[in-house]
Amino acid sequence: MKNKVSFILALLICFLSLGGLISTDIFLPALKSMGEFYDATPQDMQSSIAIFLLGISIAQLIYGPITDSLGRKKVLLFGLLVWFLSTVGVYLSQDFRSLMILRLLQGIGACAGITISRAIISDLLDKESAGLFYLTIFPFVGMSPAIAPMIGGVLSDNFGWKSCFLFLTIFIFVTIILSLFVLKETLPKEKRIPFNFKSLSLNTVKVLKFGPFLYYSAIPCFAYAIYFAYIVESPFILTSLGLGGELVGYSYFTLSLTYVLGNITAKKLAKKQGVNATIDLGYKIFFIGGLLFGLQTYISPFPVFTSILTISILTFGNGFLLPLGTASAIGSVPDLSGIASGIMGCMQIGSAAASSYFIGILSNHDNLKTGVIIAISSFIGITIYTLGKKEEKKFSSAINKGVQNE
Structure with a gap:
């Protein structure tokens, strides 16, 4: 029988889940002033986002096996200490x-x-209870990409860009204190697995060679890549259109709101019409948003409004694609779901890192070029998805079963 999660532990889990998103987004409105401080180009500052995402991407493949062998708490505290010291740095x-x-x-x-x-939630709760728990904290996680830039915009406009990292330092310190005094080790020694590099390597190759996994993985990877292409360009796009740092921060609220609404809508539709039909609809919405974003950069008389509106349509579609695409990819290899989850996370964040790095090089921070890149990328994504449907039909029943059990 697994345990219940107390309010204070739920708060800690929420902090841990939010941390990466806050670290990515809080200084977005301050990119220009940071670039001036470091004498760095806009492309250089975008690289600072890409390399952060690269760190998250690679580390996901490492923490899982290590924590299964050494336990949760001490590995977590080590990671939090690295996070804290690097933020102070x-x-x-x-x-x-x-x-x-x-x-x-x-x-x-x-x-x-x-x-x-x-992993901690998996230790403490059964699958059904874990699903309900995630539904409880998801609105906070989903809204964090809006709240963090809003906070960052206010802080940087009033106290300078370094105040964003001071705020983040305090946030991490509180998280460490909670982890020290609230969290107890959730993986007993008798349940720990000896680290086996050979077995891990062979199973990783097996997952990467499995066609349906790669097909479904492309769904959240394209969704994340295109979303982050906009996110890292948006401070330059919106500033060039006349918005100040604080107003740029507020603009992200609609993106997070539409993403959460998309997720809620997708869950309701998936119960009625199935996962595959819901992904189909989500990809159509996603593509329409990307296409309209590209068009409006050329023809809109109100580019600030239409930029935010059309990218919000895309993020509404993301609310369908990210959870269902990820669940479908992992569900396609149920016997290796843990490794598949790590690879999926690595690929998803890795695609965002690559997008964050290359969008500035390809667009040269030109609004029209950014619009074309997002529109073309959306078209490529939906084309790959459509062409791969033959494989999807073979595994649809197994994947639907896996998602329903989440």
């Missing part, structure tokens, strides 16, 4: 090279909370 840093190294360490540290919090 960013606050004190004076040159761009130091910033990049520290941002990579930030990603590696923040990833501990994201990855290990899921």
Whole structure:
């Protein structure tokens, strides 16, 4: 019989889940002023986001096996300490090279909370209870990409960009205190698995060679890549259209709101018409949003309004694609779901990291080019999805079963 989760432990899990998103988003409105401080180009500052996401992406493959062998709490505390020290380092840093190294360490540290919090919940709750728990904390996680830039915009406009990292340092410190005094070890020694590199490597290759897994993985990867292409360009797009840092921060609220609404809508539709039909609808909405975003950059007389509106349509579709695509990918290899989950997370965040890095190079921060890239990428994504439907039909029943059990 598994335990219940107390309110204070639920608060800690929420903090751990939010950490990576806050570390990514809080300084978005301050990118321009940070670039001036470090004498860095806009492309350089976008690279600081990409390298953070790269750290999260790679570390997801490492924390899982290590925590299964050594236990949850001490590995978590190590990761949180890395996150804390690297964030203090960013606050004190004076040159761009130091910033990049520290941002990579930030990603590696923040990833501990994201990855290990899921394992802790799995230790404490059965599948049904875990699903209900995630539904409880999801609105907070889903809204964090809006709340963090709003906080960052207010802080940077009034106290300078370093105040964003001071706020983040305090947030991490509170998280460490909660972890020390609230969290008890949830994986007893008798349930720990000896680390076996050979077995892990063979199973990883097996998952990566499995066609349906790769097909379904492409769904959240394209969704994340295109979303982050907009996110890292948005401070430059919206600033060029006349918005100040604080107003740029407020603009992310609609994106998080539509994402949460998309997720709620998708859950209702999936129960009525099935997962596959819901993904179909979500991808159509996603593609329409990407296409309209590209068009409006050329023809809109009110580009601020239409930019936010059309990208909100895309993020509404993301509310369908991210949870259902991820569940479908992992559900396609039920015998290796743990490894598949780590690979899926790595690929998903990795695609966001690559997108964050290359969008500035390809667009040169030109609004029209950014619109074309997002529209074309949306078209490529839906084309790959449509062409792969033959494989999807073979595994649809198994995947629907897996998702319903989440």
